[in-house]
Amino acid sequence: METEVPVSEALVDTAPQVSPAQSVMDLERAHLLQNYSRYPLVLARGKGCWVYDLEGRRYLDLITGIGVNALGHAHPRIVKVIRQQAGLMVHSSNLYYHRYQGELAKRLTAMSGLDRAFFCNSGTEAVEGALKMVHSHGRTLEPEKYEIVSLDNSFHGRSMGALSVTGQPKYRADFEPLIPGVKFVPPNDVAALEAAFSPRTAGMILEMIQGEGGIYPLTPEFAAKARELADRYNALLVADETQCGVGRPGVYFAYQLSQPVIMPDVVVAAKPVACGLPLGFILANEKAAAAIRPGMHGTTFGGGPLACRVGLEFIDVLDELMPSIRRMGTYFLDRLQHLASKHAVIKQVRGFGLMLGVELNVPGKQLVLDGIGRGLLFNCTHDNVLRFLPPYIVTEKEVDRAIGILDRLIAKA
Numbered sequence: 001m002e003t004e005v006p007v008s009e010a011l012v013d014t015a016p017q018v019s020p021a022q023s024v025m026d027l028e029r030a031h032l033l034q035n036y037s038r039y040p041l042v043l044a045r046g047k048g049c050w051v052y053d054l055e056g057r058r059y060l061d062l063i064t065g066i067g068v069n070a071l072g073h074a075h076p077r078i079v080k081v082i083r084q085q086a087g088l089m090v091h092s093s094n095l096y097y098h099r100y101q102g103e104l105a106k107r108l109t110a111m112s113g114l115d116r117a118f119f120c121n122s123g124t125e126a127v128e129g130a131l132k133m134v135h136s137h138g139r140t141l142e143p144e145k146y147e148i149v150s151l152d153n154s155f156h157g158r159s160m161g162a163l164s165v166t167g168q169p170k171y172r173a174d175f176e177p178l179i180p181g182v183k184f185v186p187p188n189d190v191a192a193l194e195a196a197f198s199p200r201t202a203g204m205i206l207e208m209i210q211g212e213g214g215i216y217p218l219t220p221e222f223a224a225k226a227r228e229l230a231d232r233y234n235a236l237l238v239a240d241e242t243q244c245g246v247g248r249p250g251v252y253f254a255y256q257l258s259q260p261v262i263m264p265d266v267v268v269a270a271k272p273v274a275c276g277l278p279l280g281f282i283l284a285n286e287k288a289a290a291a292i293r294p295g296m297h298g299t300t301f302g303g304g305p306l307a308c309r310v311g312l313e314f315i316d317v318l319d320e321l322m323p324s325i326r327r328m329g330t331y332f333l334d335r336l337q338h339l340a341s342k343h344a345v346i347k348q349v350r351g352f353g354l355m356l357g358v359e360l361n362v363p364g365k366q367l368v369l370d371g372i373g374r375g376l377l378f379n380c381t382h383d384n385v386l387r388f389l390p391p392y393i394v395t396e397k398e399v400d401r402a403i404g405i406l407d408r409l410i411a412k413a
């Protein structure tokens with residue numbers, strides 16, 4: 001039986017005083033799965049390209065929740081739409097129609113050149129649906145046609161299916177055996193790609209710019225060969241644009257960077273499309289879409305009226321911002337290249353539009369921590385690639401400020 005504590009005594013706090021930020025971190029440590037190793041920063045709010053911690057200190061946000069907050073924080077048009085729609089209907093399920101899925105599908109198919117859309121909640125879920133599409137496409141043709149070609153160094157998510165095509169042993173090792181029949185090929189190795197395809201290949205998945213792998217773009221020759229082989233073997237070519245898509249590279253989708261455009265059969269994406277609300281999607285041409293028939297796939301939450309309406313507003317704003325994404329992408333890249341010419345510790349600067357990576361000769365984690373200390377947020381992927389996914393509204397002044405901080409941090413590295 002519990003002993004009753006007199007109220008006055010219960011209110012006397014005898015524990016040593018900890019800061020509000022420390023108590024947030026302690027509470028998590030006590031109650032959450034310990035799968036994340038977070039940076040020691042507790043965020044409270046954001047406005048534009050800036051976020052604020054619990055104590056009110058501000059930070060220039062050039063990682064945007066890993067590429068999600070593309071319009072920055074508390075964008076007035078997004079706040080307005082969320083407020084309006086939240087008062088009408090947040091969720092309806094896919095048992096019924098609402099007016100925004102069809103409208104958003106029409107916009108996204110026009111932007112991509114594909115025919116049909118499916119909405120879900122995340123990049124992983126979109127990849128998962130695309131893998132089902134590939135498997136079903138193959139099985140309809142031949143019982144043994146289920147192999148998938150993927151790339152070394154890729155990242156497609158953490159579900160068992162998405163992990164099966166993720167070409168990084170560190171993510172896969174603890175979960176083997178995964179889905180069989182996946183062949184990994186080094187990116188940009190045309191001969192290896194050719195050798196991996198066979199009549200058993202049902203599809204290939206690739207990121208036109210590998211994101212988590214360290215901002216590595218595929219060459220147009222390699223992507224064109226992937227298209228040619230997919231055609232030759234009647235396999236589906238899936239472009240995972242979760243990180244490199246929806247405006248970030250200065251075009252709607254990264255496969256549109258090459259001329260002529262190398263059209264995939266299927267596109268998956270997520271991150272920025274609903275400005276922080278969970279929304280992912282699959283876009284498919286008629287041939288790929290035919291592989292998913294009634295009852296074969298679905299979701300409870302995916303494509304709700306709130307997320308889809310925000311997605312529509314995002315695309316309207318995106319169209320206005322596209323010239324600025326290109327201009328600021330070039331500006332940021334030039335400034336980073338100038339840093340590289342000053343600091344031998346920078347090995348290479350890579351990327352397109354507002355998806356940029358700075359490869360160092362040394363580990364980058366300490367730089368990320370020092371950046372937080374100086375009010376600048378970015379992250380480090382693959383141990384030594386500083387990754388910048390700035391908001392699409394970033395200005396020259398903000399880039400200059402980031403470059404000034406980076407200059408000092410890198411000089412110390």
Ligand SMILES: Cc1ncc(COP(=O)(O)O)c(C=O)c1O
Nearest residue numbers: 122123124155156157211242243
């Ligand atoms: C290319 C790519 N695919 C899939 C995913 C998984 O997306 P999510 O974390 O939304 O499930 C990511 C996440 O970073 C990604 O970069």
